[in-house]
Amino acid sequence: MNLEDTTRKVIDSLDIDGLLERFDEPLYLVGGSVRDAILGRLGTDLDFTTPARPEKVKAILEDWAETVWDTGIEFGTVSAAYRGQQIEITTFRADNYDGHSRNPEVAFGDTLEGDLIRRDFRINAMALEMHTREFHDPMGGVTDLFKGVIDTPATPEQSFHDDPLRMLRAARFASQLGFDVAPRVRQAMEEMSAEINRITVERVAMELDKLILGQHPETGIDILVETGLMEHIFPEIPALLMSPDEHAQHKDVYAHSKQVLRQAIDQEEEPDLVLRWAALLHDIGKPDTRDTQDGRVSFHHHEVVGAKLARKRLRKLKYPKSVIEQVGQLVYLHMRFYGFGENQWTDSAVRRYVADAGELLPRLHKLVRADCTTRNKKKAARLARTYDQLLDWIDEIQAKEDLARVRPDLDGNEIMEILDLKPGPDVGRAWSFLKELRLEEGPLDREVAIAKLRHWWETQK
Structure with missing residues (x-):
């Protein structure tokens, strides 16, 4: 040049x-x-x-x-x-x-x-x-x-002592540029990783976001994990480096999570912070839910535990409430699809899938597809085919029922009039019953909805 x-x-x-x-x-x-x-x-x-x-x-x-x-x-x-x-x-x-x-x-x-x-x-x-x-x-x-190397003008020890945030910036530039850090810089990061605790969580979160939104976030994540910095700022991520069981019956969760992140990125129209965080964190509940019985490894309800862990850590890093809730909900929902096999979905299950995802549904589609990292081509093709069937089903029901705005067939005022109620908890309970009924059976004629509401109310008495 x-x-x-x-x-x-x-x-x-x-x-x-x-x-x-x-x-x-x-x-x-x-x-x-x-x-x-x-x-x-x-x-x-x-x-x-x-x-x-x-x-x-x-x-x-x-x-x-x-x-x-x-x-x-x-x-x-x-x-x-x-x-x-x-x-x-x-x-x-x-x-x-x-x-x-x-x-x-x-x-x-x-x-x-x-x-x-x-x-x-x-x-x-x-x-x-x-x-x-x-x-x-x-x-x-x-x-x-x-x-393609990141090094400091003065010694890295002096540079990081002056401003420990520079250690995170090293990983962030590695993510944005696809570079590696110089050996002396990596050594200083390992020895001084605890110094990052001098930095406010707001500044840490800002650098993490820039890293996650880089072109090569896996590179930056590896640097933070390998130098011990991630243990101080987001310990749930290095915890994914679980020891394999003696029969190697579960995949490397850390490597899998990075691959899901990459596959989610490949589906983006533009960088999506919420999707990327959800992809990286979708399995952080596995270390706490790992169980071995009869020689088999399981992670029952890891999505529930993972959602709680994700929300808790993002709160500590003072992320906006909207980001915390969106990432947490995607982690919580990412296994819902796997509860159904080919041709096992029902209209009710589809309605609930869409209703629970809400505006996150497009991101959930990308996350679920990205979560398929199997090398078994037949299994991958089967999962893709099943998800394609689900999308077709969603489109079919959406065309008939406006799934994006699933609401009870009767509103609060109508409920109070029909059941002769005053505003209060009973109206909310009745509304919830009708919402569940709507999800289970789809739109109902007004008279049918009224009859079911009255029957439900009699059982409550």
Whole structure:
């Protein structure tokens, strides 16, 4: 690759007309923006650094950009929006860390090299001067980039001591880029894994999501498990590395879970965080439910236990309630399909399957298909055929009954009028009875529904 040609093309491709003319000090495209530009994947988030102080940068941007915000100005960063791009310009930094938190004592620097050496990884420590088009790579980031390796500018021990979150970022970049971490970085991660406990769970969750949404999440997951970091942040995942039974009657659950994740990704139209988490976690209930009787291994109700474990861990990581419930429900439902064989579904079972999945039904379809990792081609074909039959059945009933909105044939007001009830728990119980009746028998004529409701109410008395 000709870096001179690459840098020229990068500069020419940037839509920042008028910005350079306003800067009378050097302005460098820096960090991940340079890395992505060399890889041919530069997006619309552009990072720059400059010796100019924040107040001067702010004044320049206010004279040029469409929108400017200075929420990071105390750390030397001023942000702007311009023609669909988000631009961040940060004054050279020379930070000091106290070794207890990841928040540095901010100090502005005077040299580009001093700014680059403080960065997390060498592949993020390259810069491109916009006026002169000079490429700066004092740490050898391009070499690492071509080797596909993630290494730190300083020693990894010092880097991770300053900011333990960088250990997670190493795994995250491995996931996003398909790279591996350097041996010395891996060793430092193993020795310092407990340092991750200095980081807030919100920041941990943010990095985990970026890792899960990467192109190669299995790579990042392996790094976290192998270095011991995952034991501190999501111990249910390394717990999947169960010892095989003496007869090897169950598959490697950890390897299976990663394969299900990959097969779920292969079905995506676009990256789906909920689906990916559900695919990775769908069997986390197996270690707690493993049982051996008569030489056979079973995991009865592992989906129930797994759903509880998934919800509990995601709550500890302070995930949004919607994500917690959606992932938990998918884990809970992923075995429902296997309770029926070919030609063993009923209209009632189909209605309940759709009703329980609700808006998660498209994701559940993908998860169930991804969960088939058998090498037995006949078994795989049989499972696929059975699921195809289920989908046809869902379509057939949906065409007649509007399964997406299954509700009782009588509403609450009608229930109160028919049974001469006042608002209260009895109305809710009657409504639940009619909902179950609707799922079991499908839509009913009004008179039939009223007769069944009255008969049920007499039995309750």
